[in-house]
Amino acid sequence: MCFHWRMSATADLLRAAGVRVTSGRVRVLDSLAAAAQPLSHADLESLLPDADRVTLYRVLDSLVACGLALKAVDARGVFRFSASGAQREHGGHVHFRCTDCGGVFCLKAVPPPPPKLPRGFRLAEVDYDVRGTCADCVRRTA
Amino acid sequence: MCFHWRMSATADLLRAAGVRVTSGRVRVLDSLAAAAQPLSHADLESLLPDADRVTLYRVLDSLVACGLALKAVDARGVFRFSASGAQREHGGHVHFRCTDCGGVFCLKAVPPPPPKLPRGFRLAEVDYDVRGTCADCVRRTA
DNA sequence: TTGCAAATGCAATCATGTTGCAAATCGTGC
DNA sequence: GCACGATTTGCAACATGATTGCATTTGCAA
Numbered sequence: 001m002c003f004h005w006r007m008s009a010t011a012d013l014l015r016a017a018g019v020r021v022t023s024g025r026v027r028v029l030d031s032l033a034a035a036a037q038p039l040s041h042a043d044l045e046s047l048l049p050d051a052d053r054v055t056l057y058r059v060l061d062s063l064v065a066c067g068l069a070l071k072a073v074d075a076r077g078v079f080r081f082s083a084s085g086a087q088r089e090h091g092g093h094v095h096f097r098c099t100d101c102g103g104v105f106c107l108k109a110v111p112p113p114p115p116k117l118p119r120g121f122r123l124a125e126v127d128y129d130v131r132g133t134c135a136d137c138v139r140r141t142a
Numbered sequence: 143m144c145f146h147w148r149m150s151a152t153a154d155l156l157r158a159a160g161v162r163v164t165s166g167r168v169r170v171l172d173s174l175a176a177a178a179q180p181l182s183h184a185d186l187e188s189l190l191p192d193a194d195r196v197t198l199y200r201v202l203d204s205l206v207a208c209g210l211a212l213k214a215v216d217a218r219g220v221f222r223f224s225a226s227g228a229q230r231e232h233g234g235h236v237h238f239r240c241t242d243c244g245g246v247f248c249l250k251a252v253p254p255p256p257p258k259l260p261r262g263f264r265l266a267e268v269d270y271d272v273r274g275t276c277a278d279c280v281r282r283t284a
Numbered sequence: 285t286t287g288c289a290a291a292t293g294c295a296a297t298c299a300t301g302t303t304g305c306a307a308a309t310c311g312t313g314c
Numbered sequence: 315g316c317a318c319g320a321t322t323t324g325c326a327a328c329a330t331g332a333t334t335g336c337a338t339t340t341g342c343a344a
Contacts, residue, residue: 020341022291041331052293057332062291077219077300078331094257099215099266107257115249115270120277121238128270135262162310162321183300194324199301204322219331220300285344292339299332308323314316 017066024051024059029083032069037136038080038102070095074102098134105134159208166193166201171225174211178248180222238272247276 010029011021019025031047032039039047044056051059060081063069070084080102094107107130114123152171153163161167173189174181181189186198193201202223205211212226238247249272256268 020290022341024292054294054333055292058291073215073217073219075215077215077221079219096259096263105260105263107259115272117238117249117272118247118277120280121247122275122280123272128268130257130259130265130268132259132266133264135260138262138264164310164322166323196302196325197323200322287344288342290339290341292337294337295335297332297334300330302329303327304325306323306325308321310321311319313318 013068014066017068019062019066022059024055025063027051028056028059029063029068032063032081032083035082038070038072038074038082038104040074040078040080040102042078044081070104072097072102072104075100078102094128094130096130096132096134098137099131100133100137103134103136155210156208159210161204161208164201166197167205169193170198170201171205171210174205174223174225177224180212180214180216180224182216182220182222184220186223237270238276 008026010026010033013029014021014025027048028044028051031044035043041053041056041060044060045051045053048056060069060071060079064071064081068084069081072080072082074080082102082104084104096105096107097103098105117123150168152168152175155171156163156167169190170186170193173186177185183195183198183202186202187193187195190198202211202213202221206213206223210226211223214222214224216222238249256265259265
């Protein structure tokens, strides 16, 4: 019998997203995927002590840029990152951002149609941002 | 005839809130009330060039503590403050942001209905943010 | 295997927000 | 009106989070 070594699913995700597979990206994405809550840069730094501070920032940015991670701001003004449920189109649907833990949740709702603009205005982007407190944080602070 | 000098409404607000009336608090609260959108510390610094950086932070904190101002975090992770008295509904309100000149325009469009949230989630704000180029900038760059 | 664009590591820098302490100020009691 | 004490201010230093420039290393495709 012959078992081919199966490349990690994480590496496949990275390849599918069209970015290079590097140890940094694999480890960071794995950490994000394993985390129950969105992680800050500081969280990841203590989780991956070998990683360089700046590289960590750049890895996170690249993951966000290629759609594999989501970036949000928590109540203290710190960026927090989470693995995006992946391969899901992240345009064309609505996100809920928890202002407490910085989590981003994908809602089933369909984004509303673009509104009518005053004469001469040119539309580029529409952002339907829903903010509040997620169930976990509601329970935790109750 | 005798006209009593009418203390500014802002000073009255401060007194009513149980904090001392200082020039810093009056100027900051006036700025917040006059602003069309929540202001960052940097905004206020350029709006009130005489004010000390740290004092500004402390004034803002005191206004938040006594309930006269609201503190929130913007998408870039920066704290923004708004006068809470000024009943400016900035949730459920449609904005058009010109990516060229940075101007913000309040659209008359009806805000879309809040989407259905998963069980336990608490809604705080809905921001329907529309970006593009305003008529002036379209004309200027044409 | 080799070449090259992309990614990394390091140092420096910026931006935002906080703390400690002496001097100035507000508001109260006289 | 005046003086006193608690708040507030201004300044300097510090802390944390995030970004930039550049030389070196690495992924990956020819």
